[in-house]
Each structure stands twice: as C-alpha cells, then as structure tokens.
Amino acid sequence: MKHKTKYISLILSWLFIFLTHPVCAKASNEIDSSTLILVSPDDAYYSLAQEIAESENLVIYHTLDDIIKLHPTFLLWVISPKSLSERELIHFNKITKELIISSGMITGNTIDAARNLWLEGKKKPGHFYVVINGRKIPATNVKMSVVQYVKDRATVLPLTRKNILDNLTQADYFIYNGHSGPRKWIENIGSNDIPSLKSSIIFLWLQ
Numbered sequence: 001m002k003h004k005t006k007y008i009s010l011i012l013s014w015l016f017i018f019l020t021h022p023v024c025a026k027a028s029n030e031i032d033s034s035t036l037i038l039v040s041p042d043d044a045y046y047s048l049a050q051e052i053a054e055s056e057n058l059v060i061y062h063t064l065d066d067i068i069k070l071h072p073t074f075l076l077w078v079i080s081p082k083s084l085s086e087r088e089l090i091h092f093n094k095i096t097k098e099l100i101i102s103s104g105m106i107t108g109n110t111i112d113a114a115r116n117l118w119l120e121g122k123k124k125p126g127h128f129y130v131v132i133n134g135r136k137i138p139a140t141n142v143k144m145s146v147v148q149y150v151k152d153r154a155t156v157l158p159l160t161r162k163n164i165l166d167n168l169t170q171a172d173y174f175i176y177n178g179h180s181g182p183r184k185w186i187e188n189i190g191s192n193d194i195p196s197l198k199s200s201i202i203f204l205w206l207q
Contacts, residue, residue, distance in 0.1 A: 033059070035074040036067050040083060045111050049078040052106070052118055064095055075103045078114070127151060130171040132164060134178025134186040142177070161187040169195050 037060045039049035053060050058076070061067045067075060077092070084107060096103060108114035129149035133142055146157040146167055157163045164187060168174065176186075184190055 034072055036061055036070065036072045037076045037078060038064060038067055039078040043083050044080040045078050045114055048111055048115055064092065068095060068099060072101060075101050077103060077105045079105065079107050081107060081109060128171055129173045130167040131175045134176060161189065164189065165195055168197060
C-alpha cells in the first residue's frame with residue numbers, strides 16, 4: 001500500500017527502520033542489551049513500543065539520558081507525529097552525534113502505519129538504492145548528483161527536480177546527503193510535491 005508523506009524535513013532526517021537490523025532475525029528469548037527502545041511514557045504509540053519490545057526481546061527506556069549511559073549499539077526511537085518536532089530532533093542529535101549508536105525512528109501517520117513500518121523489517125530488503133548528493137563532499141570525488149544502484153551497478157544522473165521525484169517513487173532505499181529546511185528541500189521541493197511512495201521506503205539523511 002502506498003501513502004503520502006507529510007513530514008519531508010523530519011523523515012529525511014532519520015533512518016526510519018533497519019530492514020537488516022539484527023533484532024529482525026532474533027529467535028531466542030534472551031534479552032538483547034545491544035538494542036534498546038526509546039519512547040516517552042505518555043506517547044500515543046507507547047503500546048506499539050511495548051509490542052516491539054515483547055516481540056524482539058528488547059528493553060524500553062523513557063529518557064535518552066538513561067540510554068546513553070548503557071552504550072547500546074542500536075537504538076529504536078518509537079514516537080508519534082504529534083510528539084515529533086524540530087526541537088525533539090535537535091535535542092536527539094545534540095546528545096547522540098558524538099556517540100557510536102545506530103539510531104532508527106519508528107513512526108507513521110497512524111499507529112498502524114508505524115507498525116507496518118516495523119513489520120517491514122522482517123521482510124527481505126529491496127535492491128534499488130538511490131543516493132541524492134545535494135552537496136559536494138570536500139576531499140572526495142562526490143559531486144551533486146542522483147545516483148542509482150541496482151545490484152551494485154551505479155548510474156549517475158544530473159541533480160534535477162524531475163530526477164529526484166521520479167526516483168523517490170521507485171527506490172527501496174533512499175539516501176540523502178545534504179541539508180534541508182523546515183518547509184523546503186533541495187531543488188525547492190516542498191512537502192506537497194512529494195509523490196506517493198512505496199510503503200517500505202527507507203530514508204537516511206546525512207549532513
């Protein structure tokens with residue numbers, strides 16, 4: 001099923017879920033201390049966090065301060081859209097940017113959409129990767145471009161509005177290297193310009 005995203009600046013800021021995350025293949029009843037769940041006790045999606053914790057044998061923590069003391073390898077942040085804000089993202093990034101933690105966010109317009117996003121992690125990952133380089137990277141050969149990867153074969157396309165939007169509808173994984181604002185993205189793309197996406201599309205934002 002496809003859906004229309006309304007949170008472009010937020011979604012592009014985080015990896016929503018790990019399709020290759022190790023908890024997806026965990027079968028024993030042993031608690032996985034390398035992966036922790038962050039969720040506020042008053043969040044509307046708290047019951048989903050409990051469901052994930054029970055299914056994946058994970059432990060829930062309510063504050064980021066408690067989690068960073070434990071030095072986990074992976075962190076799953078379950079949060080509803082109403083609780084998600086720029087302030088929350090800035091606070092999260094400020095605390096975790098110096099730490100070696102692979103962080104993933106599980107959210108959605110509804111709790112069912114967020115649950116489906118988590119369940120996608122149990123399926124086989126896709127094979128069509130799209131990388132949008134919205135800036136040049138110093139000391140590298142990376143230029144502003146749209147790069148398609150299919151079975152390790154790369155095709156480099158010009159960085160245009162059309163190439164960005166066309167590839168969004170096809171990508172299994174979407175990686176963006178660059179900056180964005182609260183209302184506008186690269187090539188002056190706004191949230192209303194985003195086409196219908198695959199329900200399992202994975203976003204990663206690099207700054």
